[in-house]
Amino acid sequence: MGLIGKSVLRKEAWEKVTGTARYTADYPATDSLHAKIVVSPYAHAVIKGIQTSKAKEVFGVRAIITGEQFPLTGEEIRDRPVLAKDKVRHYGEAVALVVADTPQQAKRAAELIEVEYEPLPVVHSPTAALMPNSPLVHEQLGRYKREERVYPEPGTNVANRTKIRKGSMERGWNLAEVTVEERFSFSPSDHxxxxxxxxTAEILPDGKVYIMTSSQAPFMAKRLINEYFGVDIGKIVVETPFVGGAYGGKASIQLELLAFIASMAVGGRKVRLLNIREQDMLTSPCHIGLDATVKLGSTRDGKIQAAELLFLFDGGAYSDKGADLSRAAAVDCTGPYGIENVWCDSLCVYTNHPYAAPFRGFSHSELLFAVERTMDVLADKLGMDRLQLRYINAIRPGDTTPTQVKLNNSNVGNLPGCIDRLKQMINWEEGMIQDLGNGKIRVKGVSCIWKTSTIESDAGSGVILTFNRDGSINLISGVIEIGTGTKTVLAQILAETLKMDIRMVHVQMKVNTQSTPEHWKTVASRGTFMAGRAVLAAAEDVIKQLKSTASCVLRAQPDDLEVGYGKIFLRDEPDIHLDIKDVAYGYVYSNGNAIGGQIIGRGHYNLRRLTYMDKETGAGKPGPEWSVGAQAVEIEFDKKHLTYRIVRAFSAVDIGTVLNEKAARGQVMGAMSMGLAFGGRETFVFDKWGRVLNPQLRTYRPLRYGEHPEYHVSFVVTPQLDAAYGARGAGEHGLMGMPAALGNALSLAAGVKLNELPLIPEQIWKMKQKEGYSHADL
Amino acid sequence: MITARLTVNGEQREVAFRPSATLLFVLREKLGLTGAKPGCLNGDCGACTVNVNGTAMKSCLMLAVEGLNQTILTIEGLKDSPVQHAFIEHFAFQCGYCTPGFIMNINSLLKKYPEADDYTIKEFLSSNICRCTGYQEIEKAVKSLLKMNREDRAGLQQDV
Structure with a gap:
């Protein structure tokens, strides 16, 4: 049908441009009460007492809830109370919850709740958290329930430690003729x-729990409410309509739990909890921070022989997904390079910062900032072209990853090809610096990326196809439409496989955990891969059923039949056929006899042959395939004022077969934009008490229209053999190299090592100051 | 509570609300017009943008009472417009949450400045945030409409 690669318009397009696309808060709330969270003004403090008497007097208040009676929560370590109990561990932590008839009443009452605190010393960074005299964020760490393969260190602030031990460091350092070591640091930020x-949550008299939530993980919400609160899993129904952007932040289960306890407190009545922006940034989980040390050793001709990496992730007050993020960073710790001797310790460390959710790239843009900046330092020390150094060491089929997975032509993309493509795109031969006069220069910075997806080894995805009487198909998948367009791509896969008109594919956008087959979580660039395979399986199922019914009517073996173009026909005599619409609901003979019935296709895909990692060496296969890419940023730098403008940004990425050209470009460009914002300007600003000073979009500033560079995206195509039509993950990769490429361009432009984020002019000025720079030098 | 009539999308709607209610709150919670979105509730993000007498306004920064005797147009009142078509063709949205605000902003821009230059476009659109796209698609969508405008006028002049 030629649908693969076509920029098919999004299935939900008209809903989204007419305001009819509904997000969770758009569903009428006339039958619901409203909840408001009371949050902590301290980063670390003992709760001495909570006075609710004044708040209770507010008209319309139906319940006030404090943290006494609830179980601890957390995906890997049960370290987080739903509402803070005994002490608060980060600024903005939920301390109490008010339920009232209207949002205004709930807010008024929340403001009247008086909490008495006794401040404690604050843990400001993961490095400080590991000092011998650091206060403990969790005194009871050893007593928490936890998953088997997470390794907290009780008596310290270490929530998890993942070790990579590959090859022999002694051998590696002996072979190394040139070594470099760099340190990096950045604070948490936000999605x-x-x-x-x-x-929203509602509990019916018979115990059924109905949740509607803006989430990437409604099936996980269902599972965790069962685990935490003991509700029968079959009685929990979670619905997710359109989601207005997520980027990993909505993969953590947090607000659902608050809505659930709010409903419990009012006898099961429906309660809506809508975050205000400030609480969305501080109370709900954020984007992880990192302190890192990277040491690389290479021969004089640029072959890297040893890599020693220490990642101290700033997991914040609770480990939630931070433990897993730090593990994923260990898996790909070297960046996309074939290195024989690797030592890495990747830690998730507790601090008194807001805690971390996944963030697009799942720790990769973070670790790659450290590794790719160090690659430039190494190239400079070797006197080698920066892309040449990367080319020499680029990961290739036959190499092994840090966890000792052997790579082949299918499970890794073509990084040398991406580097070559990037060189053309950025006209690398013209040099990295151009003087524009007026004290301004144009400078290029580069970086390389890779990522596998380390989700649960048994994660799966299911698809159901039901027919309508006109032969059109309803496509039902558990993938959430968070903006990636995945459900349109699934429709393309289906239409291509059944050789049908894509207009005859109707996609159900909303997910309901009772009637939609499970897709583990809509995360990790796995939607198209896992659900795509499920669609292929469901399409095969449908074909089999169509042929079975048609074989009776056409008096031919099913094997002699073909399905496509709205028909089931004899392979060698296509004129002998049935229309699919006449079989989709069963075939009726002229005398009234009927055979078959509505055709319902089902398909499923589970990740296979993934393994846990060895505790001591990290050896194991935690992910199925690696997408790779090479990226660049071109800036215009003002040498006097240390200000800059991002002029152009480039990506040469291998995402395998491109299924929808414009949608794929949109994913890559959007991710690049987010990466530039993260690298260039976004951070939580903490004061000395650990309070966040900028929890609003006027003080925490994402890129706005007009601040965007020109984007250039090019695809290198190495199909992944076991993916639907050979497509690799694509949702995250555009982001991953942007902070490093920007850091590399600015370090070159300013003539000073810039190893901290975000890269605002003030940061550049501070680093220049350290090196004795003054305006008199100009 | 006060009861008043608001003119929204060409219809007179009678509605009761608290005097302190924002236009955004009344549109969404009283009139069921949820196309305008809450994103920040203090004018930072532009997701709640509507047109008031043809001007792009952030409905979270305006009281509903200020909307009396004004002509209010929300995304629900925009039918089959060139902006909507351009957004679809240029893939100028992903999650779609900021989209109604952007479209209403652009709708006002095109009416006021059919030949807007880059500076004017930026002046208008920098008041909205899109977190999914890199803005390049939105830029293309807007510029395709300006181009259409130019071609329309050129055509008109030839006709004359």
Whole structure:
């Protein structure tokens, strides 16, 4: 049908441009009460007492909830109370919850709740958290329930440690003729999705729990409410309509739990909890920070022989997904390079910062900032071209990853090809610096990327196809439409496989955990891969059923039949055929006899042959395939004022077969934009008490229209053999190299090592100051 | 509570609301017009943008009472417009949450400045945030409409 690669318009396009696309907070709330969270003004403090008497007097208040009676929560370590109990561990932590008839009443009452605190010393960074005299964020760490393969260190602030031990470091350092070592640091920041999180909860008299939530993981919400609160899993129904941006932030289960306890407190009545922006940034989980040390050793001709990496992730007050993020960073710790001797310790460390959710790239843009900046330092020390150094060491089929997975032509993309493509795109031969006069220069910075997706080894995805009487198909998948267009791509895969008109594919956008087959979580660039395989399986199922019914009517073996173009026909005599619409609901003979019935296709795909990692060496296969790419940023730098403008940004990425050209470009460009914002300007600004000073979009500033560079995206195509039509993950990769490429361009432009984020002019000025720079030098 | 009539999308709607209610709150919670989105509730993000007498306004920064005797147009009142078509063709949205605000902003821009230059476009559109796209698609969508405008006028002049 030629649908693969076509820029098919999005299935939900008209809903989204007419305001009819509904997000969680758009569903009428006339039958619901409203909840408001009271949050902590301290980063670390003992709760001495909570006075609710004044708040209770506010008209319309139905319940006030404090943290006494609830179980601890957390995906890997149960370290987080739903509402703070005994002490608060980060600024903005939920301390109490008010339920009232209207949002205004709930807000008024929340303001009247008086909490008495006794401040404690604050843990400001993961490095400080590991000092011998650091206060403990969790005194009871050893007593928490936890998953088997997470390794907290009780008596310290270490929530998890993942070790990579590959090859022999002694051998590696012996072979190394040139070594470099760099340190990096950046604070937590935020996803800042335009839709703030929203959850509603209702508990029926027979115990059924109905949740609607803006989430990437409704099936996980269902599972965790079962685990935490003991509700029968079959009685929990979670619905997710359109989600207004997520970027990993909505993969953590948090607001759902608050809405659930709010409903419990009012006898099961429906309660809506809609985050205000400030609480969406501070109370709900954020984007992880990192302190890192990277040491590389290479021969004089640029072959890297040893890599020693220490990642101290700033997991914040609770480990939630931070433990997993730090593990994923260990898996790909070297960046996309074939290195024989690797030592890495990747830690998730507790601090008194807001805690971390996944963030697009799942720790990769973070670790790659450290590794790719160090690559430039190494290239300079070797006197070698920066892309040449990367080319020499680029990961290739036959190499092994840090966790000792052997790579082949299918499970890794073509990085040398991406580097070659990037060189053409950025006209690398003209040099990295051009003097524009007026004290301004144009400078290029580069970086390389890779990522596998380390989700649960048994994660799966299911698809159901039901026919309508006209032969059109309803496509039902558990993938959430968070903006990636995945459900349109699934429709393309289906239409291509059944050789049908894509207009005859109707995609159900909303997910309901009772009637939609499970897709583990809409994360990790796995939607198209896992659900795509499920669509292929469901399409095969449908074909089999169509042929079975048609074989009776046409008096031919099913094997002699073909399906396509709205028909089931004899392979060698296509004129002998049935229209699919006449079989889709069963075939009726002229005398009234009927055979078959509505055709319902089902398909499923589970990840296979993934393994846990060895505790001591990290050896194991935690992910199925690696997408790779090479990226660049071109800036215009003012040498006097240390200000800059991002002029152009480039990506040469291998995402395998491109299924929808414009949608794929949109994913890559959007991710690049987010990466430039993260690298260039976004951070939580903490004061000395650990308070966040900028939890609003006027002080925490994402890129706005007009601040965007020109984007250039090019695809290198190495199909992944076991993916639907050979497509690799694509949702995250555009982001991953942007902070490093920007850091590399600015370090070159300013003539000073810039190893901290965000890269605002003030940061550049500070680093220049350290090196004795003054305006008199100009 | 006060009861008043608001003119929204060409219809007179009678509605009761608190005097302190914002236009955004009344549109969404009283009139069921949820196309305008809450994103920040203090004018930072532009997701709640509507047109008031043809001017792009952030409905979270305006009281509903200020909307009396004004002509209010929300995304629900925009039918089959060139902006909507351009957004679809240029893939100028992903999650779609900021989209109604952007479209209403652009709708006002095109009416006021059919030949807007880059500076004017930026002046208008920098008041909205899109977190999914890199803005390049939105830029293309807007510029395709300006181009259409130019071609329309050129055509008109030839006709004359």
């Amino acid at each position: 800042a999705a335009m839709e703030t999180r929203c959850s």
